[in-house]
Amino acid sequence: MMTTAREGDVLFFYFSGHGTAIPAFHDDRFVEDEAIVPCDFNIITDTDLREIISQLAAGVSFTILSDS
Known part of the structure; x- marks a missing residue:
């Protein structure tokens, strides 16, 4: 879906499940990344989502609705 979307397309991602915070190391300091936890437990961090999106x-509309 992400690779075939073209200008004018509207993408919608809905997630209902658990969220979490995981330790991460950014800019020489420890922080917590926010993440969603799908049923297969392959955690998707906010950084992962940012890279994908x-x-x-250009011109693709993307909406996320998260019930976590």
Whole structure:
């Protein structure tokens, strides 16, 4: 979905489940990354989402609705 989206497309991502915070090391300091936890337990961090969304083509609308 992310790689085939073109200008004018509207993408919608809905997640209902658990969220968490995990320790991370950024800019020489420890912080906590926010994350969602799908049923397969492959945690998706806010950094992961940012990297994926930043690859969308210009003009693509992307909405996330999270019930976590």
